[in-house]
Amino acid sequence: LVLGSGLSSVANAQPAPQVYLNGAPLRLESAPIQQNGRTLVPMRDIFEALGATVNYNALSQSIAAQKGSTVVRMALGTANATVNNLPIKLDAPAQSYYGRTMVPLRFVSEAMGADVSFNAGTRIVSINAAGVPAGGNGGGTQVAGIRQISIPAQSVVPVTIDQDLSSATAVRGQTFTASITSSRPGDSEFPAGTRLEGTVAGVKKRTGNEPGELDLRFKAAILPDGSRVQITGDPISLDDDSVVNSDGRIVASGKAKNDTLKVIGIGAAGGFVIGRVLKKDGLLPSILGAAGGLLYDKLSGKNKAADARIASGSKLGVRLRSAVTYRDTTDYYNERSNYVKL
Secondary structure (H helix, E strand, O other), X not given: OOOOHHHHHHHOOOOOOEEEXXXXXXXXXXXXXXXXXXXXXXXXXXXXXXXXXXXXXXXXXXXXXXXXXXXXXXXXXXXXXXXXXXXXXOOOOEEEEOOXXXXXXXXXHXXXXXXXXXXXXXXXXXXXXXXXXXXXXXXXXXXXXXXXEEEOXXXXXXEEEOOOEEOOOOOOOOEEEEEEOOOOOOOOOOOOOOEEEEEEEEEEOOEOOXXXXXXXXXXXXXXXXXXXXXXXXXXXXXXXXXXXXXXXXXXXXXXXXXXXXXXXXXXXXXXXXXXXXXXXXXXXXXXXXXXXXXXXXXXXXXXXXXXXXXOOXXXXXXXXXXXXXXXXXXXXXXXXXXXXXX
């Protein structure tokens, strides 16, 4: 992003405010700037001072940060941001300023659960945040290790689907994405900001009393730095019959290890069912696998057949059919090591 004199003159029109965190000056590698009346500060300094992990994708100029279960995403030069996939409109977008990535202080702080106030007389911005040291931790750029992270076959990656998918409208070969979900840094196989890329391998529309089906496959993980990691994965339910926690890692259990599962449409109350359709005398089909033996009766209309549908925001698991190894470019190795032995 090339900056013109316009941003420089706006940023320097008046002295930048001082920033305090929990009563002490926030340690910053470069001074704050102002744009459209908003204070911007160095990206990594503010996120890490508030206890978040932040990743920057130089190719897409996008930012992904996580603290606990909160995930913030934004990109340079755009007012569109998200907090846990909810859209937010920014008064001042993130900017590259003389080689520094600057982000809006109030938005970032409040998204991370902090309170922000501004004293116009003293020109001091005060951030009050629980659980972090006064003044922050000094900021600075973390240098990612050159280590590799390995994920064994049958590991399960929890994700959130990014787009609506339906057997009524989907076509074979259609691509879609799913975002990694986690409750705290290090508890997923991939770092925050990673998206899994999938494809619709097969579609069967509902026909009469026959339910619709979606055959989904996952083929790549797109890491926060934009690098792609090839994977071979398919959907799996996250219920107790399908997955177990083994030494800090979610893995497929029992028969789920061998099943090739599809999304089945039967008008289920949970929104979608993952399993296999088994015919029983042509009258009482059973959906087995991750669905746990759910039956529906075509004649009585019980659990009526429907088109298979997964709404955007739905949570499911991706079972990795083969082992995956990727290069650690974000220092995620240390965080993941808190959960599993790498």
